[in-house]
Amino acid sequence: MQTETIEITGLPLGTITALEELVRSRGKSIEDYLRDLIQTDILSERPFSEILEPIRRSFDESGMSEEELDALFEEAREKVYQESQVQSA
Numbered sequence: 001m002q003t004e005t006i007e008i009t010g011l012p013l014g015t016i017t018a019l020e021e022l023v024r025s026r027g028k029s030i031e032d033y034l035r036d037l038i039q040t041d042i043l044s045e046r047p048f049s050e051i052l053e054p055i056r057r058s059f060d061e062s063g064m065s066e067e068e069l070d071a072l073f074e075e076a077r078e079k080v081y082q083e084s085q086v087q088s089a
C-alpha cells in the first residue's frame with residue numbers, strides 16, 4: 001500500500017506535549033491518532049449511503065435474508081445486554 005506524508009508546522013507551544021498525553025491515554029501513537037482523525041473527518045464528509053454501500057454489497061453477496069440479519073443483530077444485542085447485567089451485578 002502506498003502512503004503519503006505531511007509535515008505540520010506552526011503548532012502553538014504545548015500542543016505536542018498535550019497530544020502526547022492524549023494519545024498515551026488512548027494507547028496510540030501520535031501518527032496513528034492523527035491518521036485516524038484525518039480519515040474520520042474525510043469520511044464524515046461522504047454521504048451516509050456511500051459509506052454503507054460496501055456493507056450493502058456484502059450483505060447482498062452473502063445470501064442472508066433480512067430475517068436472518070435481524071436474528072443475528074438480536075442475538076448480538078441480547079449477548080451485550082446479558083454481559084452488561086453480569087458486570088453491573
